[in-house]
Amino acid sequence: MTSQDDSPPARTPLYARHIALGGRMTPFAGYELPVNYSGGILGEHLFTRESAGLFDVSHMGQAILCGPDAARRFESLVPGDILALAIGRIRYTQFTNDQGGIYDDLMVTKLPADARGERLFLVVNAACKSEDFARLHEKLPELNLEILDSRALLALQGPLAAAALERHAPGVADMEFMSLQNSSWNGAELFITRSGYTGEDGYEISVPAEKAEELADALLADEKVRAIGLGARDSLRLEAGLCLYGHDIDLATSPIEAGLVWSISRRRREEGGFPGAARIQRELAEGVTRRRVGLLLDGRAPAREGAEIVDAQGATIGIVTSGGFSPSLGRPIAMGYVPPAFSAPGTALSLMVRGRPLAAHVVALPFVPTRYHRSPK
Numbered sequence: 388m389t390s391q392d393d394s395p396p397a398r399t400p401l402y403a404r405h406i407a408l409g410g411r412m413t414p415f416a417g418y419e420l421p422v423n424y425s426g427g428i429l430g431e432h433l434f435t436r437e438s439a440g441l442f443d444v445s446h447m448g449q450a451i452l453c454g455p456d457a458a459r460r461f462e463s464l465v466p467g468d469i470l471a472l473a474i475g476r477i478r479y480t481q482f483t484n485d486q487g488g489i490y491d492d493l494m495v496t497k498l499p500a501d502a503r504g505e506r507l508f509l510v511v512n513a514a515c516k517s518e519d520f521a522r523l524h525e526k527l528p529e530l531n532l533e534i535l536d537s538r539a540l541l542a543l544q545g546p547l548a549a550a551a552l553e554r555h556a557p558g559v560a561d562m563e564f565m566s567l568q569n570s571s572w573n574g575a576e577l578f579i580t581r582s583g584y585t586g587e588d589g590y591e592i593s594v595p596a597e598k599a600e601e602l603a604d605a606l607l608a609d610e611k612v613r614a615i616g617l618g619a620r621d622s623l624r625l626e627a628g629l630c631l632y633g634h635d636i637d638l639a640t641s642p643i644e645a646g647l648v649w650s651i652s653r654r655r656r657e658e659g660g661f662p663g664a665a666r667i668q669r670e671l672a673e674g675v676t677r678r679r680v681g682l683l684l685d686g687r688a689p690a691r692e693g694a695e696i697v698d699a700q701g702a703t704i705g706i707v708t709s710g711g712f713s714p715s716l717g718r719p720i721a722m723g724y725v726p727p728a729f730s731a732p733g734t735a736l737s738l739m740v741r742g743r744p745l746a747a748h749v750v751a752l753p754f755v756p757t758r759y760h761r762s763p764k
Contacts, residue, residue, distance in 0.1 A: 399445035400539045400599040408614050416513035418446040421616040428618035432714040435585060435623060439545035440615035441606055448516025449538055449593055450509045451498070452523065454530035457505035458497065464526055465495075466642060466661045468652035469507070472497040477565040477580055479650050481642055482519060487663030487670075488638035489645070490522070491515040492630065496567045496580065503531060508567065508578065510540070510591070512632045539599035544589030544623075546758065547611045552579075552590055555605060559590060564760045572602065584620065586627030586757040625720060626713050628681060628752030634692055635679060635708040635722055643670040644724065646679045646752070677705065678730045681754055682721040682738065685746040689719035690738035696723050697737045697744065704729055707738060715755045721747070 396419040405412065410421030420443065423431055434440060452461060458469040467480025474497055482490035491512050498506040511519045523532050543552055549560040556570040562581045570577040575598040583589035594602050606612050621631070630636045636645050641663065648671070655661070656671055684690060689712050696705035710721030721738065729736065732751045737744035 397446075399443055400596040401443045401445065401603055404600050404603055405443065405614075410614070410616060413617070415617060416446055418513060420446065421614075423616035423618045424614055426613070428616070428622065429714045431613070431615045431619040432622050434613055435545045435587065435615055435619060436715060437546070439543055439548040439551045439589075439609075439612045440585075440619065441603060441612050442542040442544065442615050442620055443539075443603075444542050444591070445539040445596075445599065446513035447540055448509070448511040448513065448519060449535040449540060450511075450520060450523075451506055451533045451535065452509060452527070452530055453501070453503045453506040453533070454527075455504040457507055457530055460527055460530060461495070461507060462655070463661060464522070465493075466651045466655050466664070466667060467495065468655050469495060469497070471652065471654075474499055475567050477567060477582060479565075479582075481636070481647070481650070482522070483642070483661060483663040483667075484638060485662050486638075487641040487666030489632070489636045489640055489642065490638065491519050492632055492636060493519070494580070494582065498567075514633060535593070537596055538593050539596045541592045541594065541599065541603060541606075542584070542589060543592065543606060543612070544583050544585040544615075545587050548587070548589045549760070551606060551609045551611050552592075554609070555602075556592075562590075562760075563762045573598065575602075577602075581760060583759065584627075584629060585623035586629070586753060586755060586759070587623070588758055588760040622711055622714060625709055625711060625722070626715055626753065626755040627757055628722070628754060630679075631709060640724075641667055641670060641675070643667055644675045644677055644679065674727065676726065677724040678727055679708075679722060679724055680730050681750045681752040682707070682710075682723060682736065682747045683716075683750045683754070684719040684721065684738065685748070687718065688740060688745055690721050690740050690745055690747070694721070694723075695739040696725055697739060698729065699735065701737075701744075703739075704736075710738075713754060720754050722752075725749075 496508040578593035705725040
C-alpha cells in the first residue's frame with residue numbers, strides 16, 4: 388500500500404451527504420470515508436446481498452489515456468490483453484514491475500477512438516493513483532493522459548441494482564457483464580460500467596462531481612437502495628475471494644501466486660512484452676513457491692491480516708493477508724499465502740492469534756458463490 392503523507396484526509400463530493408446520513412467517518416487511502424452508517428456493518432452487508440447498496444468510491448483514480456496505438460503501447464506496462472478488447476468492454480489487469488510484482492490492479496475499458504487516436508478509460512486504486520499516473524506520464528509520454536479529477540464515482544451493488552438504476556439510466560439492465568454504457572442524466576454525462584467488487588451484480592457510475600450528490604439522493608430515494616460503508620465493502624469482497632491491493636497483492640506478489648492467471652490471455656503469456664514477463668512465464672511453466680488460498684476457521688474468533696499460518700507441527704508456513712467475520716456464513720474467514728503442498732482444499736492448518744492457534748482449513752474461493760450478471764446465451 389502506498390503510504391500517505393501527513394496532510395489532512397481529502398473529502399469526496401459526497402462528504403456532506405455521508406455526515407447527513409450518520410456516516411462514521413475514517414481516514415482511508417488519503418480520504419475521509421464512511422466505515423458504516425447507523426445500520427452497522429453486518430446489516431449493511433446483508434442488505435447489499437438482498438437488495439442494492441450504494442457505495443461512494445470517488446477516492447479511486449479515473450483517467451482517459453489516448454493517442455495512436457494506445458492499446459498496444461499500454462500493453463507494455465500490463466500483462467492483460469488490451470489489443471483484443473472490443474469497444475465498450477472492460478479488462479481487469481495489473482501494473483507489474485520488472486520483478487513480476489504488482490504496482491497496482493486496475494480496470495481498463497476501451498472507448499471509441501477520436502481524432503487523437505485510441506482511448507482507454509482507466510480506474511485505479513486511490514492509494515496508488517498518483518504513482519500510477521506519474522508512471523504513465525513517464526513510460527508513455529507519446530500518449531495523452533486526461534485525469535478525471537472532476538468526476539465522482541458511485542458503485543451500486545446487489546441483486547436489485549439493475550432495477551434501481553434502470554429508472555434513471557434506461558438500458559442498463561440489458562448491459563453485459565464487464566461492459567460500459569454512456570448515459571445522460573439531468574444534463575450530466577454518465578459513464579456506467581457493469582462489474583463489481585462485492586461478488587454481486589452491480590454498476591460503477593462515473594458522474595461529474597457537481598452532480599454526484601443529486602444522483603446519490605435520487606438513487607437513495609428508492610427503498611431498494613441504502614448507503615453502504617467501507618466495512619461492508621471489505622467483508623463483501625472478502626467473501627467473494629477478491630484481492631485488496633496492499634494486502635493480498637503487492638510488489639512482492641506476482642499475478643500467478645495471487646491466482647490471477649485468468650487475467651492473462653494465452654497470447655500475452657506466450658509473447659510476454661510486459662514488465663516481469665520472465666518471472667510470470669517461469670511460474671506458469673514451473674509452478675510457484677506459494678499460493679493464495681481461502682481459509683475457513685472452525686471457531687468464532689477471527690484472524691486478521693498478519694496472523695501467522697502454521698502447519699500441524701507448528702511450523703510457520705505463511706501469513707494471513709485478509710481476514711474477518713463473514714456475515715453471510717456466520718463464521719470467520721481469511722485469505723493468505725501458503726506453499727503449494729498446503730494449498731489443497733481440506734488441508735488442516737492453524738492461524739496464530741495472540742499466541743493461540745485457531746483451527747482452520749483450506750477452502751476453494753470464493754467463500755460465497757458470486758452472482759455477477761450473465762447474459763442469456
